[in-house]
Amino acid sequence: MIDVLYFAWVRERIGVPRERIETSAATVADLVEELKAREDRYAAAFADTSALRVALDQELTEFSAPLAGVREVAFFPPMTGG
Amino acid sequence: MRVRVQSAPFDYGAECARFGQGGRDVGAVVTFLGVVRDDSGRLARMEIEHYPGMTEKAITTIAEEAKARWQLADVLVIHRHGALEPGEAIMMVATAARHRVAAFEAAEFLMDYLKSRAPFWKKEIGPDGAEWVAAKDEDETALSRWSPESG
Numbered sequence: 001m002i003d004v005l006y007f008a009w010v011r012e013r014i015g016v017p018r019e020r021i022e023t024s025a026a027t028v029a030d031l032v033e034e035l036k037a038r039e040d041r042y043a044a045a046f047a048d049t050s051a052l053r054v055a056l057d058q059e060l061t062e063f064s065a066p067l068a069g070v071r072e073v074a075f076f077p078p079m080t081g082g
Numbered sequence: 083m084r085v086r087v088q089s090a091p092f093d094y095g096a097e098c099a100r101f102g103q104g105g106r107d108v109g110a111v112v113t114f115l116g117v118v119r120d121d122s123g124r125l126a127r128m129e130i131e132h133y134p135g136m137t138e139k140a141i142t143t144i145a146e147e148a149k150a151r152w153q154l155a156d157v158l159v160i161h162r163h164g165a166l167e168p169g170e171a172i173m174m175v176a177t178a179a180r181h182r183v184a185a186f187e188a189a190e191f192l193m194d195y196l197k198s199r200a201p202f203w204k205k206e207i208g209p210d211g212a213e214w215v216a217a218k219d220e221d222e223t224a225l226s227r228w229s230p231e232s233g
Contacts, residue, residue: 008131008203009214058136060199074133074201078217081161081202082116082173082193 007076013045028054029063083157085141089164094171101158102178108155110182112189114175120168124208130163133201144195152188154179194224
């Protein structure tokens with residue numbers, strides 16, 4: 001089981017801020033493909049992953065990153081702090 | 083070094099007065115205040131979402147990097163989240179160093195990194211609805227000047 005968190009418009013498109021997911025995905029990209037195949041709302045949120053960022057256990061990373069040992073995955077648009 | 087992420091307002095004047103006091107090796111203090119700007123003239127409020135846990139970690143990492151790179155005596159970062167009205171203070175940065183160039187550069191570095199590497203997302207609420215603020219290409223360009231190659 002892995003905790004998946006969504007922020008900003010990704011959260012709005014998917015409709016929940018977080019959920020626990022049973023997955024055997026090897027990488028973030030594999031997890032995204034699994035989610036897209038589930039329901040339209042995921043397909044809409046993940047239509048263009050170049051417009052998204054991902055963090056594993058609260059560290060920014062790439063979509064090619066492996067999920068082994070990861071507890072928390074977060075998807076969000078580019079950040080707009082400051 | 084202090085990093086604070088909070089929804090409550092902060093007292094910029096009091097924070098500035100308190101910052102960098104007592105160090106005999108401090109010759110320069112730079113402070114920056116970020117304020118909610120209303121470009122359209124129709125902004126009712128800004129809502130800032132963040133990633134509790136990661137936000138504090140990401141800012142602390144950035145602040146530690148600045149402290150080491152410019153040999154700062156002290157660093158302070160305060161960033162708010164939640165609903166803010168035009169004119170309200172969003173965030174502040176303060177740096178204390180031996181010389182002013184280091185204090186100014188470190189403050190700019192912190193601002194550039196907070197803009198696109200700290201997990202905050204701004205949403206503008208107006209009379210016609212709400213819109214997420216898009217990240218700008220120049221925010222990424224601003225980061226590249228701090229990479230080791232460009233010096």
